[in-house]
Amino acid sequence: QVTLKESGPVLVKPTETLTLTCTVSGFSLGNVRMGVAWIRQPPGKALEWLAHIFSNDEKSYTTSLRRRLTISKDTSKSQVVLIVTNMDPVDTATYYCARTKIVPAAGTYYYGMDVWGQGTTVTVSS
Amino acid sequence: EIVVTQSPATLSVSPGERATLSCRASQSVGSNLAWYQQKPGQAPRLLIYGASTRATDIPARFSGSGSGTEFTLTISSLQSGDFAVYYCQQFNKWPPAFGQGTRLEN
Numbered sequence: 005q006v007t008l009k010e011s012g013p014v015l016v017k018p019t020e021t022l023t024l025t026c027t028v029s030g031f032s033l034g035n036v037r038m039g040v041a042w043i044r045q046p047p048g049k050a051l052e053w054l055a056h057i058f059s060n061d062e063k064s065y066t067t068s069l070r071r072r073l074t075i076s077k078d079t080s081k082s083q084v085v086l087i088v089t090n091m092d093p094v095d096t097a098t099y100y101c102a103r104t105k106i107v108p109a110a111g112t113y114y115y116g117m118d119v120w121g122q123g124t125t126v127t128v129s130s
Numbered sequence: 131e132i133v134v135t136q137s138p139a140t141l142s143v144s145p146g147e148r149a150t151l152s153c154r155a156s157q158s159v160g161s162n163l164a165w166y167q168q169k170p171g172q173a174p175r176l177l178i179y180g181a182s183t184r185a186t187d188i189p190a191r192f193s194g195s196g197s198g199t200e201f202t203l204t205i206s207s208l209q210s211g212d213f214a215v216y217y218c219q220q221f222n223k224w225p226p227a228f229g230q231g232t233r234l235e236n
Contacts, residue, residue, distance in 0.1 A: 051228045064224045067131055115221040116164040116179030
């Protein structure tokens with residue numbers, strides 16, 4: 005059974021750094037057909053894709069937050085970590101990690117986030 | 131960066147009817163588009179990837195179509211559990227972006 009579980013602080017103060025951990029089971033972070041993404045959702049708002057890490061350690065970040073985000077993984081621990089610096093109240097959201105399935109197809113690859121964690125709610129307030 | 135726009139924002143449909151949701155990309159994404167369903171208080175669920183391939187255990191009443199910049203998610207014969215928010219996401223050019231969602235209501 006494939007599972008992902010987010011962990012981290014529930015409350016952070018403005019300007020602080022947020023560190024979130026996604027612990028996965030049922031698959032390996034070294035599997036070339038899989039990656040892990042972080043997505044967030046402010047209360048009552050849409051999903052926002054934040055960052056992704058592939059099995060070869062290649063990383064991708066959303067343009068608007070690129071300077072504040074760092075994603076990394078420890079394959080031996082089955083963990084993916086997201087660091088968000090300089091937190092602000094507008095960063096209050098539920099943060100999800102999700103497995104990205106990578107499917108080869110006709111000279112390209114198709115992607116889909118097929119297994120999600122339950123999400124962890126982070127509030128930014130002094 | 132590719133912008134993904136969904137329409138309508140809210141769609142009112144009755145159980146048993148067909149629902150058609152639209153997703154438009156600001157430039158071609160080929161067939162590299164996914165659809166998700168999100169119910170209140172839950173994480174999203176992958177429905178469709180590659181524009182038209184159903185994910186594991188997704189019922190056949192969910193179908194995806196389109197390519198390039200115009201995509202459609204069709205839910206034939208709506209059931210009560212289908213009322214939710216639906217998001218599309220392009221993966222052709224990274225970083226991938228979500229649309230703003232379509233709320234499907236009764």
